[in-house]
Amino acid sequence: MSSLTFTISATDGAARAATLATPRGEIRTPAFMPVGTAATVKAMRPGEVRASGADIILGNTYHLMLRPGAERVAKLGGLHRFMGWERPILTDSGGYQVMSLSDLTKVSEEGVSFASHLDGSRRMLSPERSMEVQSLLGSDIVMAFDQLVKTTDTPEAQRGAMERSMRWARRSRDAFDALGNAGALFGIQQGGLDEAMRAESAAALIDIGFDGYAVGGLAVGEGQEAMFATLDFAPGQLPVDRPRYLMGVGKPDDIVGAVVRGIDMFDCVLPTRSGRTGQAFTADGPLNLRNARFAEDAEPIEAGCDCPACTSFSRAYVHHLVKSGEILGAMLMTQHNLWFYQRLMQGLRDAIGEGRLTAFAVAFVERYSSSRA
Incomplete structure (x- = not known):
């Protein structure tokens, strides 16, 4: 049984205003999640982040499993206690960082083998390990493990990555359930800019069953026009009674356009990274x-x-x-x-x-x- 409820209070076209209720508090949507990459929203204390109006923050599985280590965080009481943030935390699956930050990655059906960007040591991140790490962290919203795909990849590569991501979504669901995780699990729709491929991905995710759904594979260089064209159909392929999360999108005008098209949740390093650069x-x-x-x-x-x-x-x-x-x-x-x-x-x-x-x-x-x- 899901640990969260999603209650829509108003709609305007495709857009929704809703409340996502979790055991650690309510999240008002549309919601923006500040990014706490290494168990900190950079340059901010937790109380200041909360005072800004944030109901939820994002943590990074890849970074936290490498340093300080998920097992250590669990030993110290979980991520919430470790970083002093009492409200909900969503953790990404680690797949994006593995592919974008690491050298010598090798993707197989088992998962992704990679070299740590910290010390070069070889690691393996699979759907099962991703679920384990996120469980150890104590995440309120866990993301299924998926394969990074770019809109510039060939159609064959995009299809292969989408189909593998759906198989990994099934394994993520099974591993999450086996762990008896108290949080919620979101699936990630893939398919690039292709409407039929995204419909196929959405159908596979719905068949598995998730507490919420993310639109993945956008904001990777395709430009706003192409992203909005995809968002004209992608959110509508996902269940209307579940939250929809557009991963990694954070330009203010992009957020507004995505909300108009039915997106409920966002995250991005842009406001914090920009703050550190003036x-x-x-x-x-x-x-x-x-x-x-x-x-x-x-x-x-x-x-x-x-x-x-x-x-x-x-x-x-x-x-x-x-x-x-x-x-x-x-x-x-x-x-x-x-x-x-x-x-x-x-x-x-x-x-x-x-x-x-x-x-x-x-x-x-x-x-x-x-x-x-």
Whole structure:
């Protein structure tokens, strides 16, 4: 029996506003999950992440199993206790990082053999091991193990990866159930940009049965137009009564377009990574606070923003911190970006609930795209 319930409170076209209830708390959707790669949302304390409005964060199976090790985290009470985050955590399966970060990978029916990016040691990650690691971490939402596929791969390669991912999804389900895992398990739809292949993948996942479903294999270089064209059909191939998660998508205008097309959950390193490199997100587009024009700007990062950075400090001060390489600069920038993202998600939820999503989306994208600094 699933440990979560998904209750839709409002719809507007294909978009849904809902509540995803877990034993560790409710998640308001559409939801953005800050990424806590190595058991930390970089430059933020857990309380600050929560204060931004985040209901859930993401942890990375690949990184945590290599360092400090899933068994060690379990011995210390699980990931929630280890990092001081009491609310829900979703963990990815590790498949993406294995293929994108590691050298000398070898994919077989068993799983993926790879060299650790830390010390070069040989490791194997299979559906069974991925489920074991995520169980040891104590994840609330576990992702099935799948094979990374790019939209630029040949159709034959995409089909082969999709079919293998469906076999691995079955093994993930069996291993998850055998572990008696208290969390929920999401399957991952594959199929590139091909509607028929994605329909086949969705049907296979539905036959296995999952608590939620992810749209995988997008945001890998295909561009927004191709991604949106795929999202015009892919979410509708998945069960209407389960959450839909678009993996790795985090540009604000991409999020808005995906919500319009029926996506409920997102994750991306963009707001935190950008914060550490001097880029702030605002309703008028991104600002590069490293730019000399902000050296004497007494205004906050974004007028009207109620985040601690904007209510206490000026652009000039943050510019100084960033140019000086001060840690506080990364902290304040990241704090602002997380607040911006969560405010965007609240705006989307409100617009869906009030039946004005189309107007909200058009106005947001026009403003965000028209005056980028």
